[in-house]
Amino acid sequence: MPSKKTLRVVLLAYDDMNLLDLCGPLQALATASKRHTGKGPALYETIVASADGGMITTSAGLPVMTVAIATLDGLAIDTLIAPGGCKGQEYYAPPALVNWIVRQAPLVRRLCSVCTGAFLLAAAGQLDGRRATTHWEWAGRLQSQHPGIDIDADKIFIQDGSVWTSAGVSAGIDLTLALIEEDYGHHVAIETARQLVMFIKRTGGQSQFSVPLAAQAHEGGRFDDLHAWVAANLHDNLTVDRLAEKAGMTPRTFDRTYASQMGRTPARMVEAMRLEAACRALEKTMLPLKTIAANTGYMEEQNLRRVFQRQLGVSPSQYRSRFSGHGAAVN
Numbered sequence: 001m002p003s004k005k006t007l008r009v010v011l012l013a014y015d016d017m018n019l020l021d022l023c024g025p026l027q028a029l030a031t032a033s034k035r036h037t038g039k040g041p042a043l044y045e046t047i048v049a050s051a052d053g054g055m056i057t058t059s060a061g062l063p064v065m066t067v068a069i070a071t072l073d074g075l076a077i078d079t080l081i082a083p084g085g086c087k088g089q090e091y092y093a094p095p096a097l098v099n100w101i102v103r104q105a106p107l108v109r110r111l112c113s114v115c116t117g118a119f120l121l122a123a124a125g126q127l128d129g130r131r132a133t134t135h136w137e138w139a140g141r142l143q144s145q146h147p148g149i150d151i152d153a154d155k156i157f158i159q160d161g162s163v164w165t166s167a168g169v170s171a172g173i174d175l176t177l178a179l180i181e182e183d184y185g186h187h188v189a190i191e192t193a194r195q196l197v198m199f200i201k202r203t204g205g206q207s208q209f210s211v212p213l214a215a216q217a218h219e220g221g222r223f224d225d226l227h228a229w230v231a232a233n234l235h236d237n238l239t240v241d242r243l244a245e246k247a248g249m250t251p252r253t254f255d256r257t258y259a260s261q262m263g264r265t266p267a268r269m270v271e272a273m274r275l276e277a278a279c280r281a282l283e284k285t286m287l288p289l290k291t292i293a294a295n296t297g298y299m300e301e302q303n304l305r306r307v308f309q310r311q312l313g314v315s316p317s318q319y320r321s322r323f324s325g326h327g328a329a330v331n
Contacts, residue, residue, distance in 0.1 A: 009047070014051065014094050015057050015087075016085060021083030027196070029044045030046065032192040059085050078110065084120075091120075093119055093124075110179070112166070115168050133154075133156075157174055157175040159178075278316070292304065
């Protein structure tokens, strides 16, 4: 049921944090409240807090005024959001914020992170045994430092019980729209999204980045030619034997080498590329589902529907209605 009272949201801040990790969610919450002005109590009360209060400087160089976390002790907090960002290639979790999160976690209704803010929640022990996501470039480091977390680097955001984590930077707005929808319903969320010129929902199952882009980030492009060939032949029967032949390896060696170097099996790579190609076809064309299924290797329309429900949680038609610029299409 949508809430009928003002919800207090605290956003943490610290030097060298990502500005958009903070101002993206903050603006979404402010926009939701502004759209509701005159219709009842304010939807959200937002507070930006840091370890000692005062001015902090974001990584973009813009200073932000904050209150000290000590002033919030005893204050009822509905949602706590930990933004990400840091200076250099190692995330530093400020001990004062970590200890404060440990104390507050049992008291808040929701605990959230944006981007590498997941490291802050992890340092406070709040992600152990949970599914979580973070910026794709930092996912491996988070996993190595906190092996007890089930990390899915492909997700835009993940909800695991009362803990929500989101991917890199702008994904914090996607997460916040989902929070608004949970709090006040679809109508308020979609009005907020329209004002922000955002999709109401990039589905939580949508990859943070394209499959070819992810592939190019590995091993200096060893399999680039193979990936290009797969992308051009998705309609074919892409068995491991055929992929191995194209890569110039025995099937066993190819299967082992590919998984080791790319972080996923050849079959998972083909599945991801087919799904992405189907998504692009739904976004950019008016082709019927039957044709898209055939072109992307799913063969039957029903197979396409099952994959979309399993991977994205929506039907192909629902995906098209959210992301296509072509209006209605023949399905």
